[in-house]
Amino acid sequence: MNKFEIESCVKWIEDNNFRTVALQVPDEDLDKVQDLIDILTSSIHDRQIEIFLVGDGCSPCCNDLLNAQYCNAQGLIHFGHSCLSSSSDDNQQTIPIFYVFYQQSLPEDASNFLLTNQDDSKPYCLVFYDPCFRDAIEQHSPSSRFIFSKISSPHSTDPLDFSLYGRSANIPVPLDPSNYSIVFISHSKASLHNFALYFYAYDFRSFPSDSSISSKKVLSKRMYAIECARNASSFGLLTSSNSLLNLSTTILTLLDHIKKLFDQHNRQYYTYLMNTLSIAKMNNFERTVDAYVLCSSCTESIWLSPDYKQFNIPLISINDILHAFAKDDDSLSLNYLFDLRQILKTLKPIDENEKNENEENNALILKNPNALLLQQRDGANRGLDSSHAWWGLQITENISEMQINQSISELKEGKSGIAAGYTNEKF
The missing domain is CATH 3.40.50.11840 (Diphthamide synthesis DPH1/DPH2 domain 1)
Incomplete structure (x- = not known):
């Protein structure tokens, strides 16, 4: 006990x-x-x-x-x-x-690294860890090179007070890949995923060694998510009751900012309160939503990792939305994060006078407690030209009457059997 x-x-x-x-x-x-x-x-x-x-x-x-x-x-x-x-x-x-936090001793390979590290490729090494290793870390004496984070997120205006995902550290020089290597001692796969993505541009090492993760792989997943955000015309904003209770002010402010962003770019959006994500729940709105935006605590970002591919509708993060609709269209910033408090600090105000010419109110309209009026998506909302016509899989502007009246080829039975032995194979 x-x-x-x-x-x-x-x-x-x-x-x-x-x-x-x-x-x-x-x-x-x-x-x-x-x-x-x-x-x-x-x-x-x-x-x-x-x-x-x-x-x-x-x-x-x-x-x-x-x-x-x-x-x-x-x-x-x-x-x-x-x-x-x-x-x-x-x-x-x-x-x-x-x-x-159920304190534990450090993994053996992590303890050996901190005691005998000879890797001095960078002037400083910033060490993060899951909360269960707090007491074990405190037994290691700080050095001129190793900087151990603490389990806290103090409010500070000092640019050398760095805070991320409930950890904080006072750093001697500004955070930069040329100055720092990063070590993360992991108990949770979700925490490891979040830190590996944030420090993708750094020399990143995790312990236990068998829990390593590819920063390039998780970054590639985010690049795909940003493209999904740019191409989508209708979004579902996902949040949960517990996230709202834990970070009510932060989440509500972020939701308000995203809705203004969608209004400015003439995108539809719907808000869902969904405490547990599942394919069955999310697929109920398959014809309504092009992409879901996860507006919850950072632990749920594990659903955004490359290990989870089971969602039929793209699941993206708030940061993906901000990158997708950035005005300057710059490449991905040096750090990528899911920490809602940190995202809130980086938000730039939206000029509400800048609206699309065809701006519409894309929010849900509550008609009565038991019925919702959903705005129908049409060609104009998706940016399609209604003058275009389709023939088969080809889009064309001029279709002759002969093509319109052309008969469709009769469907015929094809080959049957398993791949290793078709019944009608010819050699």
Whole structure:
């Protein structure tokens, strides 16, 4: 039971004088929940406390604030890995959160690298890690070359205070591939994917060594997503209840910015509240949506990685949209990120006076609580010339009457059988 850090949990509850607390425990530890609750209740003195178990309404690494609110919890204790998609520094959560990260020792190859590293190709090495390695990292003494990040995202105007995905570091010189190599010690594949993509232009190394990921591969996936965004005429904005509760101000501001961007470029958009992504749900709107935009916490960006190819409709990120509709049409910036807080900081204001001549209101129109009026996509909205006509697979402007009346070839039965032995094969 040591990994639950019960003494720290009891101190946090007593210091805040909580009487109702929610516990979020990963699935692999559900068999220990009863013992955990018994120890907590017996350790809190002179007080009656109500404890609820939550966590089945979202990804295990996200804070289940929705169910915590349902049980009127005054605080949430989150056990296990966290994506750090929100933190107390954001001042956006509805209730306080206490994290217990299940501290672990460093992978052997990572520990050896930090102790015996001879790779000095860059002046500095910036070390990031998942939260479960925080205590183990703190045992390593900082050096003139190694810079260890911390699990926090402080608000700072100092350009040398770097923050990303809930980690922060004070760096001696500006971040640049010529000055820094990057090390990431991974427990979560989603975190590794996010950091590998952000630092694709750097000398990037991950541990354990068998968890390495190709930065070029994930970057190629994003290039394809940007092209999908440019070619789409109708978008579905995906968000979830827990993401809205964890980062309400950030997500709502980003959604407002994207909608203005779509209005400016005469694109349709629909907003969906979908806590769990699935092909079955998303394909319900296959005829309405050309591409989905993921507007949720950074852990869900794993759905955007090259490992996930099962979605029939392209799934893209907010950053893909911003790159697709950038006015200067420059190449991809040096860093690519899914951190919604960082994206919000980089947004440029939209000049609402710059509109397309054929601008329409492309938002959903709520007619009554049980019916939605959806704008129909037509040739004009897709940029097609209605004067063009089609004959077979060929588009042409002039089709003769003889071609129009031409009979269509009769369909005939073709060869049959399996590829290794057609019944009508001729040699």
